Amino acid sequence: MRAIVYTEPGASSVLSLVDREVADPGPGEVRVKVAVSGVNPTDWKARSGGGSRTQFDETVPNQDGAGTIDALGPEVSGLQVGDRVWMFLAQYERPTGTAQEYVNVPASRVAPLPDGVGFEIGASLGVPAMTAHRALTVHEYGPARLEPGALDGRTVLVAGGAGAVGHAAIQLARWAGATVITTVSSREKAALAEAAGAHHVVDYTDDDAADQIAKLAPAGVDQIVEVAPAANIDLDVRVAANHTSIAYYANERGEAASVPVLAAFAKNIRYQGLLVYTVGAEAWAAAAEDVTRALADGALPVGEEAGLPLTWFDLADTASAHDAVENGAIGKVLIRVSDSAS
Template identity: 60%
Template sequence: MHPLGNVEPMRAIVYSETGPSSVLRLVEREVPTPGPGELRVRLSRAGVNPTDWKARAGGTYAALPYDEITPGQDGAGVVDAVGEGVLGFGVGDRVWVLLAQHGRAHGTAAEHVVVPAEKAVHLPVGASFDLGAALGVPAITAHRALTSGDVDRLEPGALAGRTVLVAGGAGAVGNAAIQLARWAGATVISTVSSDEKAALAIAAGAHQTVNYRVGDAVAEVKALAPDGVDLVVEVAPAVNNDLDREVLRVHGTVAIYANNGGDEMTLPLRATFSKNLRYQFVLLYTLAPELLRTAAEDVAAAVEAGALRVGDEVGVPLHHYPLEQAGAAHDAVEQGAVGKVLIDLD
């Protein structure tokens, strides 16, 4: 193992009870040591996702599985220690991490994080830590949704000739889905709720947008995709299922990754099975390891190609918070901040 050159404590955000963002505390803790198969990352940025505040608020755990939890699944930084048996990574490597807090107490809202080596991915020199910290949950979720139909990998041409409908294209997953679908060659339509969000979806690469609050969204999507949509990336199935069924082609797929707009959905059986539709539900925490691995590989390739980016120019405004304002960062995500909320750790 290659240890860090000092033993100064690190700053971290923790909580020991569920509740509002005020349960988050800034503390100093010993810098963790990676065990066999693990590596340690000195983080520059941490991403904040809805899953972080939902877990903290009590929506994930019946009881806290650890005495103290550091939230945060996503982050980016530099490897500064490598555990026994780790191959392919060395001290000084730039990486992004995914699902860092899944199955363990401490995630990325800290200056250092230890993760299994398979949860770290090399970050190209030309890619910023802002981008690296924004990839994990949104990009891997988007990849799984896009590969829920008749392709299992994304690369240029993989979705050529197909039309993808992205519900909520201004959201983090929606934006990643648009960028990845365009990279893979799809025609992309996105439903949005305002002109401002339409502009964000177009910046991400959507060919057309439909404001579902104005006019007949089904008719507008059908006009844009007269042969039917091949795949829907769906964030709000309870309210959108009728639209999805109407616009999908025979043998089309709905990939559902969230429950915005309601926890239950009903569907007319005959109208649904008459189209031979496929429904794929997506949750990263129970995703098979090989699917996580291939998703990370494809996302990394898109980043390397410059096809997956963040910033205003691609419809992802960035919102930076210092570590001591992690509670405000959580609140911003909970209140629907458009773009990507990041915690600065350098």
């Protein structure tokens, strides 16, 4: 089979296309014939390594993907050969990700891909959708699970609504019944956020961005999905309602934050950090189940008309795919691994 590998961290040039034997799945694993592999920022960051050696002698990159189960390992139940699935965290603490024609993954890290849902959608989930799910379910007085009606009556602010996580957060919050406000930095990105389903879009570069949000949510926003907590801290505190949860998963445009302490504690604001890789198996399972239900409801489409443009590469061009994500490609970067991708 064809696989993309690297043996030392570095620039995308360390990636190479090789031929490898197809391995049998081990206990608790399934083997998936990969149709589409998804690329996330953490994929190129893990590959670059920050100057450190890789954890394994040889690594196949990419956490997310979609395909068809090809074989079952011992101790696997509830899944069958031929099942269409989407995968998440395939390469977390493991040497083999989805940038190859066949991948063995723990059965707990695959979820069913409903009939009629394309592999390109399945490969666009994983890290972004599960991060968004976690951000929407950590509120002290909010739901621990998402379903239609779970966020009825709540206003959710999504920072960076044109990004992959922001896009998924808009879609999931809207599916669960929230009123969704999002911030972006351009008209192009505003159009994408609106296509994703945001009720209101605000340009965060406007001097009066906080005033605009306050007018849209005079009682304050209940939950904030935050990609740039240091840069947005003053805006977030100003527009927050009492007991708002600010769930942050990155720190774009800033390194350190100076919290307006009095204003923040007067509103009982909760700052909740989250990293999808370390939230634990229980949170992964809950997110996988809820995201799959949203898929079945048709709530998570992709493509420019749905607010998430797709940029495609062939498996042999995985290095270019990593570079595209590193250079800030808008939307989702996908790798066509097999003919069944289309």
